Amino acid sequence: MGSAGGVGGSGVIYEVFRQERKGQAFQHAGSIGAPNLEFAEVYAREQYGRRQESTALWLVPRDAIDELDDFVDELGRTYHRVDGYSLKAKLKEARERAAARSG
Amino acid sequence: MNEQLLEAADDELVVGWRDSEWTGIAPLLEEDVAFSSIAQNEIGHARALYELAARDLGTTADELAFDRAPGEYRCSTLVALRLVPDWARTIARRYLYEQADERRLAALKASDDPEVAGLAAKIDREEAYHRMHAQMWFDRLQDEPRFLEALEKLRPLVDDRGEQPPGLAELWEEMTSVRRSVAGATW
Numbered sequence: 001m002g003s004a005g006g007v008g009g010s011g012v013i014y015e016v017f018r019q020e021r022k023g024q025a026f027q028h029a030g031s032i033g034a035p036n037l038e039f040a041e042v043y044a045r046e047q048y049g050r051r052q053e054s055t056a057l058w059l060v061p062r063d064a065i066d067e068l069d070d071f072v073d074e075l076g077r078t079y080h081r082v083d084g085y086s087l088k089a090k091l092k093e094a095r096e097r098a099a100a101r102s103g
Numbered sequence: 104m105n106e107q108l109l110e111a112a113d114d115e116l117v118v119g120w121r122d123s124e125w126t127g128i129a130p131l132l133e134e135d136v137a138f139s140s141i142a143q144n145e146i147g148h149a150r151a152l153y154e155l156a157a158r159d160l161g162t163t164a165d166e167l168a169f170d171r172a173p174g175e176y177r178c179s180t181l182v183a184l185r186l187v188p189d190w191a192r193t194i195a196r197r198y199l200y201e202q203a204d205e206r207r208l209a210a211l212k213a214s215d216d217p218e219v220a221g222l223a224a225k226i227d228r229e230e231a232y233h234r235m236h237a238q239m240w241f242d243r244l245q246d247e248p249r250f251l252e253a254l255e256k257l258r259p260l261v262d263d264r265g266e267q268p269p270g271l272a273e274l275w276e277e278m279t280s281v282r283r284s285v286a287g288a289t290w
Contacts, residue, residue, distance in 0.1 A: 033133050035243070042232075042239050046137045050232050 011035040015065065016044050017058040026058050104216060105156050106177070109167070110264070111207060112152035113178035116168055117271070118200055119145030120278060124187045141197075141233050148226045155222060169282045173275040174267050181260040183268035194244060195253035198237045203261045204230060 013033050017026040029048050034040035037059070044057050122142035129135035153164035160167070181200060186193045208230065211223035244250035282290070 033131070035131075038239050038242065039133075042236050043133045043137055045232060045235070046140060050229075 012037075012040070013062040014040045014044070014059045015062055016048055017060070018048050018054040019056040019058075020054060022055050026056070029054075029057075031062065032059070104214070104219065105159055107211070108152050108156040108219070110177040111204075111211070112149045112156060112167070113176045114182050114200075114204070115145045115152065116149035117176070117178040117274065118182040118196075119143065119149060120274065121182060121185065122193075122197070124185070125193065128188070130190055137236060141236060144229055144233070148229070151222055151226070155218060165282075169279045173272045176267075176271060176275070177264060178268065178271070179261060180263040180268040181257060183271040183274060184257075184260070185270050185274070189253075191244065191247065191249040192253040192257065194237070194240045195250060195257050197233075198241050199254065199257055199261050201230065201234050201237045205234065 011034060013031050014037075015031050016029045018029040019026045032040050032043045032047065034043055040059055044059055048054055049057055119142045122138060122145065125135070126139040126142070127135065129138050149168065150164055153167045157164050157167055181196060184192075184196070186196060205227075208223050208227045212220050212227065214220045214223065282288075
């Protein structure tokens with residue numbers, strides 16, 4: 001996947017976040033490749049904004065995002081986490097047991 | 104009024120057709136999506152305008168769009184030109200066309216006919232995005248000699264509606280060939 005010498009290169013990748021209704025949190029919608037911010041704005045409006053599906057958009061250059069993903073669970077102590085005990089799975093199991101009994 | 108509506112509808116249909124020739128081959132993928140969407144919008148505007156004209160003329164939008172002879176179309180020379188693969192001229196046309204369309208929509212919005220004024224206002228809301236797109240390309244290419252030359256060459260063609268535009272006969276052949284391919288078909 002080498003660069004084609006910049007010919008027709010899309011320049012910057014912008015991550016687009018959209019807000020569906022006023023007051024709501026912005027959610028990641030997708031990304032836009034554009035030569036500069038002016039182009040990115042037009043493309044983002046086109047793809048995420050102009051059908052009244054968003055009240056606002058955030059455009060963030062991908063390079064500006066600082067990603068942390070080095071969360072190693074060294075000791076495997078899942079009981080320290082709030083998601084360590086899955087009620088959903090237990091409920092599903094219980095329902096299946098009940099269904100098997102009545103069936 | 105019907106003359107004006109047909110002129111606008113023919114322009115929108117033909118510019119939409121010509122711009123759609125860029126689908127899949129635009130210089131940037133993102134631009135491909137945006138440009139194809141604009142082309143589709145223009146054809147959508149054509150349909151709405153034809154429907155309004157058809158109401159008074161006792162016909163249908165489809166018949167107006169596809170069943171007239173090439174010589175009956177009132178579109179400008181500008182929109183009928185086949186410009187693929189010249190991006191500079193294509194953008195120059197979009198820029199000039201949007202300017203002219205803005206003036207025309209302003210006039211239609213002031214119409215005494217509430218349906219015409221209403222439709223023009225609706226179309227204009229979508230054209231605002233087209234104008235933004237055209238302006239962004241204008242800003243980017245405004246120092247390019249090829250673009251400036253294209254603007255200069257194409258400008259006189261914006262309101263040129265005298266003779267049948269060059270390229271329109273071939274375009275009409277393509278545009279209506281499927282519709283005409285089965286005699287008596289109602290699709």
